[in-house]
Amino acid sequence: TQLDRVLELARQVDVDFLAQTALYARRKGFMKDMPALLCAVLATRDLDRLAEIFPQVIDNGKMLRNFVQILRSGVTGRKSLGSAPKRLVRQWLERANKRQLVNASIGNDPSLADVVKMVHPRPADAARQAFYAWLVGKPYDTAALPESLRAFEAWKLSKQGEVPDVPFQMLTALDLGEKEWSAIAEKASWQTTRMNLNTFARHGVFRDEAMVKRLAARLADPDQVRRAKVFPYQLLVAFLNADQSVPEKLREALQDAMETSIGNVPEIDGKVVICPDVSGSMQMAVTGYRKGATSRVRCIDVAALVAAAFLRKNREARVLPFEVNVVDIQLNPRDSVMTNATKLAKIGGGGTNCSAPLAKLNAEKATADLMVFVSDNESWADPRVNRGTAMMVEWEKLKVRNPNARLVCIDLVPNTTAQAPDRKDILNIGGFSDTVFDLIAAFAAGADGSDHWIREIERQPLNQHMKLA
Structure with missing residues (x-):
């Protein structure tokens, strides 16, 4: 399989090149599974290099959960985290801000709650203690929760007032009516709007013509497109996935956004x-x-x-x-x-x-x-x-x-x-990915094609080898 081939090749290279490949895959290639897998391999070969690159590669909750899932699957030769990887996971949890932790609470296999139960982080303050308790389903001090979670818990009960500033998936897991869905769509970010056109259509949001016009204006706005750093490929995905219930005005807005996004x-x-x-x-x-x-x-x-x-x-x-x-x-x-x-x-x-x-x-x-x-x-x-x-x-x-x-x-x-x-x-x-266009531009301008990828990977900076883990 492809996984077997990657693991075989990973065993053949030195740990520095392995670490640099993980860095390149995440920072330049914007990959998710591959850099997490290479970090898991590194956990079996050189804990010092893993400790060095961990914060740069495992840079959000999704990546953290990927790393833990791969390591515990046994594909790299071990099924437990071990003391050093556990410490790195705990450090990630301790350094993450409130927003990062709330965003990281989305997803399963493992969930962030599962990860917390595995590594037992020590809460630094009452707010972090309340968050961990909320996460794993234990009694918590509502007043100590992050403000966004306090608003979310209150909104769950009343469905009244301003939509809380929490990840979209937390809201959509609730039993909501057309009014609530319209409120979510009204406040959604540019990327959330792009990714959830079918969901909004399914819940009746587009029955409101004024709402359709506002969302189309949002999607087509060149400034918002640039701020969202959307790639042409992402817009192609949205355009192809939009079903027949998505109004034509919104499809045209995606085409307008595409024209802006091809700037690179x-x-x-x-x-x-x-x-x-x-x-x-x-x-x-x-x-x-x-x-x-x-x-x-x-x-x-x-x-x-x-x-x-x-x-x-x-x-x-x-x-x-x-x-x-x-x-x-x-x-x-x-x-x-x-x-x-x-x-x-x-x-x-x-x-x-x-x-x-x-x-x-x-x-x-x-x-x-x-x-x-x-x-x-x-x-x-x-x-x-x-x-x-x-x-x-x-x-x-x-x-x-x-x-x-x-x-x-x-x-x-x-x-x-x-x-x-x-x-x-x-x-x-x-x-x-859309970085392909940058690579082609550099090559057309005279970059050498021979051993291109090895040179790019070896440009990833590493410290002089020292004991970190």
């Missing part, structure tokens, strides 16, 4: 060619199959988003969708990102031949300064020849016409093979 898509000097894979295998969910949690966003949706976003910011860019052959399609760079992405995602079908776009350019004797492929790399229609993959053969032909050309291959699924190996002019990117 680079404008590239020279000729840009974007090659989204539209073959049959790209119909799979981008997260893979996960029982009860399979994403509705397919690989082809992400490939289409990358192509459409690049075209929006690089109006002269050429888009060459491919399966066995290049698919002829006309895209208007003035159309919205969502419009063009939807148009591309509707193609779908056929085998995968990653060399097809390059072969087309070579047949036309065309040139390119930057080519970006977005694929799952399942190129069964692209047989290997003596000099490597057919894609590499075609790439070398193009390089004769433009020796400075650069190639980016975004592999949306965790393959261990590549159609084009890393080297100075070739960069492979595994998986997708």
Whole structure:
């Protein structure tokens, strides 16, 4: 399995590189499970390095619960936390502020209450003592609770007055009517609004036209979009997940937000060619199959988003969708990102031949300064020849016409093979987040593609080795 492969590789690297990989995965890759897993591995190999990186990697309640769950699962070789990891968890609880603790109380397997029962933190004051008691279901001093929790407990009884400032999930767990749901929607943050359009629709919030207008204005507001630091991918998810009960005005607001969010898509000097894979295998969910949690966003949706976003910011860019052959399609760079992405995602079908776009350019004797492929790399229609993959053969032909050309291959699924190996002019990117656009910009500006990821990971700072745990 992928987990077995990660654990095998983790055993093969030194503890410093393991710690740096955990730091990079969390701070740069914005990953959740992988950095928590690497910290759990580090707990079995070097407690000093774990103590050093723990506050930087385990930076919120969700990450804390991930770490505890993985460690206690036994996959890293131990099923108990042990004294040093327990101490690190206690320190996290002691250093967290009231807001962080209330936010951390959301979620299960384990819940924060389970974690508290495992590590037995000592409350520093009456407020922390009341919070822990409230969390684990013991009698508590209401007056000592954080103000937001006092308001929440009062609101639970009356459902009157201002909606308390607590995590959205705490409110939605209650038995609420349309009036209460409308009050929650009125006060919701930008991100909470984006993530809960179907929930609001299901509870009748959108029957109020004035409310729909206010929420649409919130979603489309460029300043709020920038403050929320929303990524194009997150907006694509919201757009695709919005069901038919979500008013069109709100769907249009998501498209407006998308136009604001593509600010980090680079404008590239020279000729840009974007090659989204539209073959049959790209119909799979981008997260893979996960029982009860399979994403509705397919690989082809992400490939289409990358192509459409690049075209929006690089109006002269050429888009060459491919399966066995290049698919002829006309895209208007003035159309919205969502419009063009939807148009591309509707193609779908056929085998995968990653060399097809390059072969087309070579047949036309065309040139390119930057080519970006977005694929799952399942190129069964692209047989290997003596000099490597057919894609590499075609790439070398193009390089004769433009020796400075650069190639980016975004592999949306965790393959261990590549159609084009890393080297100075070739960069492979595994998986997708919106930081991909920054990586492409740096590479197009001259960054070296060979051993790129190792160099990035090794840039993560570590202290000179010392006893900390």
